[in-house]
Amino acid sequence: xxxxxxxxxxxxxxxxxxxxxxxxxxxxxxxxxxxxxxxxxxxxxxxxxxxxxxxxxxxxxxxxxxxxxxxxxxxxxxxxxxxxxxxxxxxxxxxxxxxxxxxxxxxxxxxxxxxxxxxxxxxxxxxxxxxxxxxxxxxxxxxxxxxxxxxxxxxxxxxxxxxxxxxxxxxxxxxxxxxxxxxxxxxxxxxxxxxxxxxxxxxxxxxxxxxxxxxxxxxxxxxxxxxxxxxxxxxxxxxxxxxxxxxxxxxxxxxxxxxxxxxxxxxxxxxxxxxxxxxxxxxxxxxxxxxxxxxxxxxxxxxxxxxxxxxx
Amino acid sequence: xxxxxxxxxxxxxxxxxxxxxxxxxxxxxxxxxxxxxxxxxxxxxxxxxxxxxxxxxxxxxxxxxxxxxxxxxxxxxxxxxxxxxxxxxxxxxxxxxxxxxxxxxxxxxxxxxxxxxxxxxxxxxxxxxxxxxxxxxxxxxxxxxxxxxxxxxxxxxxxxxxxxxxxxxxxxxxxxxxxxxxxxxxxxxxxxxxxxxxxxxxxxxxxxxxxxxxxxxxxxxxxxxxxxxxxxxxxxxxxxxxxxxxxxxxxxxxxxxxxxxxxxxxxxxxxxxxxxxxxxxxxxxxxxxxxxxxxxxxxxxxxxxxxxxxxx
Amino acid sequence: xxxxxxxxxxxxxxxxxxxxxxxxxxxxxxxxxxxxxxxxxxxxxxxxxxxxxxxxxxxxxxxxxxxxxxxxxxxxxxxxxxxxxxxxxxxxxxxxxxxxxxxxxxxxxxxxxxxxxxxxxxxxxxxxxxxxxxxxxxxxxxxxxxxxxxxxxxxxxxxxxxxxxxxxxxxxxxxxxxxxxxxxxxxxxxxxxxxxxxxxxxxxxxxxxxxxxxxxxxxxxxxxxxxxxxxxxxxxxxxxxxxxxxxxxxxxxxxxxxxxxxxxxxxxxxxxxxxxxxxxxxxxxxxxxxxxxxxxxxxxxxxxxxxxxxxx
Numbered sequence: 001x002x003x004x005x006x007x008x009x010x011x012x013x014x015x016x017x018x019x020x021x022x023x024x025x026x027x028x029x030x031x032x033x034x035x036x037x038x039x040x041x042x043x044x045x046x047x048x049x050x051x052x053x054x055x056x057x058x059x060x061x062x063x064x065x066x067x068x069x070x071x072x073x074x075x076x077x078x079x080x081x082x083x084x085x086x087x088x089x090x091x092x093x094x095x096x097x098x099x100x101x102x103x104x105x106x107x108x109x110x111x112x113x114x115x116x117x118x119x120x121x122x123x124x125x126x127x128x129x130x131x132x133x134x135x136x137x138x139x140x141x142x143x144x145x146x147x148x149x150x151x152x153x154x155x156x157x158x159x160x161x162x163x164x165x166x167x168x169x170x171x172x173x174x175x176x177x178x179x180x181x182x183x184x185x186x187x188x189x190x191x192x193x194x195x196x197x198x199x200x201x202x203x204x205x206x207x208x209x210x211x212x213x214x215x216x217x218x219x220x221x222x223x224x225x226x227x228x229x230x231x232x233x234x235x236x237x238x239x240x241x242x243x244x245x246x247x248x249x250x251x252x253x254x255x256x257x258x259x260x261x262x263x264x265x266x267x268x269x270x271x272x273x274x275x276x277x278x279x280x281x282x283x284x285x286x287x288x289x290x291x292x293x294x295x296x297x298x299x300x301x302x303x304x305x306x307x308x309x310x311x312x
Numbered sequence: 313x314x315x316x317x318x319x320x321x322x323x324x325x326x327x328x329x330x331x332x333x334x335x336x337x338x339x340x341x342x343x344x345x346x347x348x349x350x351x352x353x354x355x356x357x358x359x360x361x362x363x364x365x366x367x368x369x370x371x372x373x374x375x376x377x378x379x380x381x382x383x384x385x386x387x388x389x390x391x392x393x394x395x396x397x398x399x400x401x402x403x404x405x406x407x408x409x410x411x412x413x414x415x416x417x418x419x420x421x422x423x424x425x426x427x428x429x430x431x432x433x434x435x436x437x438x439x440x441x442x443x444x445x446x447x448x449x450x451x452x453x454x455x456x457x458x459x460x461x462x463x464x465x466x467x468x469x470x471x472x473x474x475x476x477x478x479x480x481x482x483x484x485x486x487x488x489x490x491x492x493x494x495x496x497x498x499x500x501x502x503x504x505x506x507x508x509x510x511x512x513x514x515x516x517x518x519x520x521x522x523x524x525x526x527x528x529x530x531x532x533x534x535x536x537x538x539x540x541x542x543x544x545x546x547x548x549x550x551x552x553x554x555x556x557x558x559x560x561x562x563x564x565x566x567x568x569x570x571x572x573x574x575x576x577x578x579x580x581x582x583x584x585x586x587x588x589x590x591x592x593x594x595x596x597x598x599x600x601x602x603x604x605x606x607x608x609x610x611x612x613x614x615x616x617x618x619x620x621x622x623x624x
Numbered sequence: 625x626x627x628x629x630x631x632x633x634x635x636x637x638x639x640x641x642x643x644x645x646x647x648x649x650x651x652x653x654x655x656x657x658x659x660x661x662x663x664x665x666x667x668x669x670x671x672x673x674x675x676x677x678x679x680x681x682x683x684x685x686x687x688x689x690x691x692x693x694x695x696x697x698x699x700x701x702x703x704x705x706x707x708x709x710x711x712x713x714x715x716x717x718x719x720x721x722x723x724x725x726x727x728x729x730x731x732x733x734x735x736x737x738x739x740x741x742x743x744x745x746x747x748x749x750x751x752x753x754x755x756x757x758x759x760x761x762x763x764x765x766x767x768x769x770x771x772x773x774x775x776x777x778x779x780x781x782x783x784x785x786x787x788x789x790x791x792x793x794x795x796x797x798x799x800x801x802x803x804x805x806x807x808x809x810x811x812x813x814x815x816x817x818x819x820x821x822x823x824x825x826x827x828x829x830x831x832x833x834x835x836x837x838x839x840x841x842x843x844x845x846x847x848x849x850x851x852x853x854x855x856x857x858x859x860x861x862x863x864x865x866x867x868x869x870x871x872x873x874x875x876x877x878x879x880x881x882x883x884x885x886x887x888x889x890x891x892x893x894x895x896x897x898x899x900x901x902x903x904x905x906x907x908x909x910x911x912x913x914x915x916x917x918x919x920x921x922x923x924x925x926x927x928x929x930x931x932x933x934x935x936x
Contacts, residue, residue, distance in 0.1 A: 041756035044676045044732050052356045054384060065719075065727050068706055072678060072731055075704050080387050082380055095377075095584035103377050103583060106607035107384055108356050132353035271727060272719035295730035364668045366696060392699050394692055407689075407896035415689050415895060418919035419696055420668050444665035 004126055014126045014135040015305050017144045018185035026189050030154050032304035033297065040296060047303075049312040050079035053110045057083040058100070059138070060116040065271060066138055069295070070113045073302035077312075082109070097121065098128050105133050111306060115139040134309040136302075142176045147305060148270055149182030151297040153190060155290050156225055158297075159266055163190035169220045169261075170195065171251055172229030172278055173203040173241075179270045183227060184208060196223070199251060200241045216251050223261045227268045228253050231278050244277050254280045258288065266290050316438055326438045326447040327617050330458045330497035338501050342466050344616035345609065352608060359615075361624040362391035365422045369395040370412070371450070372428040377583060378450055381607070382425045385614035389624075394421070409433065410440050417445050423618060427451040446621040448614075454488045459617060460582055461494030463609040465502060467602050468537055470609075471578055475502035481532045481573075482507065483563055484541030484590055485515040485553075491582045495539060496520060508535070511563060512553045528563050535573045539580045540565050543590050556589050566592045570600065578602050628750055638750045638759040639929050641768045642809035650813050654778050656928035657921065664920060671927075673936040674703035677734045681707040682724070683762070684740040689895060690762055693919070694737045697926035701936075706733070721745065722752050729757050735930060739763040758933040760926075766800045771929060772894055773806030775921040777814060779914050780849055782921075783890055787814035793844045793885075794819065795875055796853030796902055797827045797865075803894045807851060808832060820847070823875060824865045840875050847885045851892045852877050855902050868901050878904045882912065890914050 005021075007013040012025060038044050055074040059067055067083065074081045086100075095103070101112070112129075114122055115138040122137035122144075129135060139145045153163075160166060168187060174180050174197045184195055195210040198219035204212045213219035220226050231251075235241050242250065253267065267279075267288045275281050284291060317333075319325040324337060350356050367386040371379055379395065386393045398412075407415070413424070424441075426434055427450040434449035434456075441447060451457045465475075472478060480499060486492050486509045496507055507522040510531035516524045525531035532538050543563075547553050554562065565579065579591075579600045587593050596603060629645075631637040636649060662668050679698040683691055691707065698705045710724075719727070725736070736753075738746055739762040746761035746768075753759060763769045777787075784790060792811060794804050798821045808819055819834040822843035828836045837843035844850050855875075859865050866874065877891065891903075891912045899905050908915060 038732055040730055040732050041754060042732075044678070046676050052358050054356070064708055064710075064724075068708065068728065069731060071706060072704065080384065082383060084376055084380065086376075096587065099584060099587075100376075102604055103607050104380065106352055106604040107381060107611050108350055108352050108354075108608070130353060272723060275720065275723075292726055292730040295727050296732070299731050364670050366668070392696065394695060396688055396692065398688075408899065411896060411899075412688075414916055415919050416692065418664055418916040419693060419923050420662055420664050420666075420920070442665065 004123060007131075011311065012308055014122070015146050015309065016122045016126060016135065016137045018146045018149045018182050018189065021185070021189055023189050026150075026153070026186065029150055029301070029304050029308060030157060032308060033150065033154050033300040036303040037297065037300040044076060046078065047076060048078040049307050050074065050077035050310060053079045053310060054108055055079045055081050055111045055113065055306070056104050056109045057081065058086055058104075058112050058114040059084070060086045060114070060121070061139065062087055063115055063139065065295075066115065069298045070136075070138060070302050073299050074111075074306060076299070077303055077306055079111075079306070097124065101125055101129060105130050110134065111136065111309065113138045117141055119143045136305060136309070139178060142178050143181060145178040145182045147298065147301050148179050149186040150301045150305070151294055152183045152227065152268060153186040154297045154301055155268065155294050156266065158293070159290065160224060163187065163192045166192045166225060167194040167223040168192060168196070168225040168227065169198060169223045170227045170229065171198045171216055171219065171253070172231055173235060174199050174205045174208065174229070175203045176232070177229050179229060180205075180227075181208070184210070202240050203235070217257065217260055220257065221260045223265060225266045225268065226253060226258075226261060228279050230270065230272065231274060233274070248277050252278055252280065253283050255282050255286070258283055268294060271295065316435060319443075323623070324620055326434070327458050327621065328434045328438060328447065328449045329456045330461045330494050330501065331456075333497070333501055335501050338462075338465070338498065341462055341613070341616050341620060342469060344620060345462065345466050345612040348615040349609065349612040356388060358390065359388060360390040361619050362386065362389035362622060365391045365622060366420055367391045367393045367423045367425065367618070368416050368421045369393065370398055370416075370424050370426040371396070372398045372426070372433070373451065374399055375427055375451065377607075378427065381610045382448075382450060382614050385611050386423075386618060388611070389615055389618060391423075391618070409436065413437055413441060417442050422446065423448065423621065425450045429453055431455045448617060448621070451490060454490050455493060457490040457494045459610065459613050460491050461498040462613045462617070463606055464495045464539065464580060464582075465498040466609045466613055467580065467606050468578065470605070471602065472536060475499065475504045478504045478537060479506040479535040480504060480508070480537040480539065481510060481535045482539045482541065483510045483528055483531065483565070484543055485547060486511050486517045486520065486541070487515045488544070489541050491541060492517075492539075493520070496522070514552050515547070529569065529572055532569065533572045535577060537578045537580065538565060538570075538573060540591050542582065542584065543586060545586070560589050564590055564592065565595050567594050567598070570595055580606060583607065628747060631755075635935065636932055638746070639770050639933065640746045640750060640759065640761045642770045642773045642806050642813065643768075645809070645813055647813050650774075650777070650810065653774055653925070653928050653932060654781060656932060657774065657778050657924040660927040661921065661924040668700060670702065671700060672702040673931050674698065674701035674934060677703045677934060678732055679703045679705050679735045679737065679930070680728050680733045681705065682710055682728075682736050682738040683708070684710045684738070684745070685763065686711055687739055687763065689919075690739065693922045694760075694762060694926050697923050698735075698930060700923070701927055701930060703735075703930070721748065725749055725753060729754050734758065735760065735933065737762045741765055743767045760929060760933070763802060766802050767805060769802040769806045771922065771925050772803050773810040774929070775918055775925045776807045776851065776892060777810040778921045778925055779892065779918050780890065782917070783914065784848060787811065787816045790816045790849060791818040791847040792816060792820070792849040792851065793822060793847045794851045794853065795822045795840055795843065795877070796855055797859065798823050798829045798832065798853070799827045800856070801853050803853060804829075804851075805832070808834070826864050827859070841881065841884055844881065845884045847889060849890045849892065850877060850882075850885060852903050854894065854896065855898060857898070872901050876902055876904065877907050879906050879910070882907055892918060895919065
């Protein structure tokens with residue numbers, strides 16, 4: 001599947017998944033992102049790498065923060081950005097996904113950023129788009145969220161020297177988590193071998209390799225990185241997992257539990273957080289947390305991906 | 313009515329309708345649009361003709377594609393674009409149409425692009441706006457959609473040498489079609505005499521000259537251009553026309569039927585299409601189709617209209 | 625409370641309220657706004673004072689015109705603008721107000737424009753934001769709407785020489801009016817002493833100094849400025865005030881009533897107007913009305929506030 005992302009000359013044309021992404025390609029994206037990284041409060045450079053280009057945000061699933069991140073990334077590169085809230089608008093008239101693509105590429109759109117609750121949409125768009133068009137997967141069902149995986153990898157790299165020796169625990173609703181799948185793919189390419197999953201048995205995955213724990217304490221023991229996942233409250237209502245209080249007691253990250261990990265452990269969360277449920281505010285805002293750095297890196301990674309795909 | 317569009321010096325101030333538009337004015341707009349035309353995949357030039365200008369999209373009727381086309385056209389000319397989704401927002405507080413106009417022109421808006429399901433709105437805005445303001449009709453009830461008429465004319469001109477000798481068939485819900493009315497006006501100015509309408513009897517118009525057919529096969533026989541219209545499924549539910557299957561059988565364009573037209577016939581559709589209802593995918597994506605070219609020309613035409621109205 | 629607005633060097637960091645704003649600061653903002661003022665129809669200069677800056681519109685309460693005014697102000701200064709309609713979007717996932725702030729400032733947002741139906745939100749954001757971030761209150765419950773107060777003051781200053789000797793009547797739902805509170809604060813700083821309030825007894829305020837009238841005629845007698853407020857029809861439905869007809873008879877501004885004021889009285893309204901209820905069209909569009917000038921000044925004032933906060 002992943003070679004669909006490359007054009008005939010072997011250049012990255014789309015970013016659909018991190019699975020099997022060659023290590024030099026992935027490292028190249030991280031290096032580029034590091035160059036685009038701007039510390040909050042510092043002056044944001046204005047680039048013209050994408051001047052004249054049109055970036056379309058085609059979001060079928062609502063997302064304020066991811067949309068904002070892509071929109072700022074594109075604009076800071078000098079692109080025109082068109083944001084279409086597909087959850088409401090075009091489907092009114094029942095235009096098909098592909099006709100929306102054909103219409104917008106006929107308006108000289110160059111790059112589509114898409115998010116959809118169903119699997120396969122980014123790949124479908126990539127298969128049917130004209131040769132000059134680029135697709136970025138900004139969240140695909142439970143399957144893939146590659147720019148999230150890249151920003152997670154970049155954030156870890158800014159703090160840890162060596163991916164090979166890392167122990168990483170991912171905690172929460174692993175089964176439904178595109179964040180997890182993309183993080184695992186990135187870490188695997190970068191050489192990390194010790195990736196552990198923790199969560200209620202019903203939410204552990206069938207399709208992922210790595211040690212699985214229903215006991216969070218055991219999973220995070222001695223880890224360098226803990227990635228907490230957002231728990232969907234709808235899953236509680238469906239009775240799949242315990243209520244908030246019980247969930248928090250068993251799978252929430254708090255200061256006491258954090259001591260089980262290495263002293264220099266990094267705490268990550270893709271946001272938005274349910275404070276007091278999967279993570280306490282003391283941890284989220286504490287010295288181990290790199291959660292806000294992830295957000296800053298998100299913009300940088302998206303700039304790197306856009307510039308790379310557009311050959312700039 | 314149409315002389316409302318011109319200012320005291322005879323310059324086009326608004327674009328409300330194509331009815332009675334002088335032939336040189338219409339040809340001038342097409343020539344200008346041709347200059348702005350950019351092949352998909354080619355680099356889009358960035359103009360500064362509208363630098364400092366503010367374009368307001370005042371859409372009372374939802375439209376992803378038309379709004380996107382106008383937004384890109386304005387931005388590629390260097391304008392600031394403000395998009396107001398009037399279907400939801402301002403009417404919350406019950407501000408009248410004219411007060412919305414007065415407010416936005418007091419904020420130095422220069423050009424309003426408006427779409428409304430009721431007739432008369434663009435003209436009302438033009439009558440009450442200050443002398444420095446320009447109004448573009450982006451879709452008015454069943455009455456008028458002048459930029460669509462222009463893009464249809466431009467698309468035909470790119471393929472056919474002579475409008476006078478053309479045979480054009482328009483098929484579908486003619487009665488409720490602003491697309492048809494603007495296309496007929498444009499073609500009439502350009503000298504086309506043989507314009508035929510086909511559709512269920514209930515959907516044929518009272519107010520348009522031209523031969524009318526309830527038999528589509530007869531209508532398209534020997535034509536140079538077939539313009540298919542989008543059928544509103546609501547009209548089926550209302551029982552005004554047959555169901556999808558029957559409609560498709562009688563008024564859908566398929567490969568077999570297409571052979572009745574001239575060998576170099578152009579197939580057009582304003583979009584969004586109901587594939588498999590008024591048109592088969594084989595035809596929509598086939599060699600006669602210029603449907604995607606229409607979309608590309610739409611941006612060019614809107615750039616031409618904006619630049620012309622603003623005196624640039 | 626108001627000293628929260630200033631940083632350690634005494635520079636205005638946020639604009640949360642006009643209460644106790646030092647007179648030189650307020651006059652400086654008005655002078656700056658006068659420089660940014662552009663007559664409708666004149667060419668709008670494009671500034672690059674905010675080039676590279678990111679302005680986020682964080683509107684929890686819908687508002688087409690105020691959002692448009694801030695958006696145009698920011699863009700005309702060269703900023704990137706990100707508009708988040710918080711009434712619909714992010715709260716979907718239940719992200720807290722502060723996490724939204726932390727996320728967006730981590731994306732290098734510099735300036736937040738916020739509007740909320742609950743009191744305290746702008747101050748909360750100011751207290752928790754990083755040192756490089758600026759907050760502008762664009763409407764806070766019934767409490768404060770400082771840019772409205774500034775634009776009202778600027779509009780009066782363009783017509784009247786002296787604030788000290790002015791008589792100003794404010795008419796309508798004073799109790800729930802943030803517009804009134806900010807106008808009174810601005811006028812008080814500028815030295816106006818004669819500020820009168822008129823409205824139904826239930827809608828007169830407890831917390832504002834100034835003479836109160838239930839008889840509008842007495843209130844506006846001999847005034848230099850009449851500020852009419854928008855009446856919320858919901859209050860009528862709640863039975864708090866008379867119906868439209870009766871309200872209009874007792875508290876509506878018409879031509880007859882206007883003669884009670886000074887011959888050069890200014891008529892103001894923050895918009896959107898209920899024409900025929902709190903004000904007749906004859907007055908709203910008549911020679912005393914400066915209502916459209918208020919809108920033009922609104923953009924200028926917001927440009928001045930943004931440039932000043934950003935230290936430009």
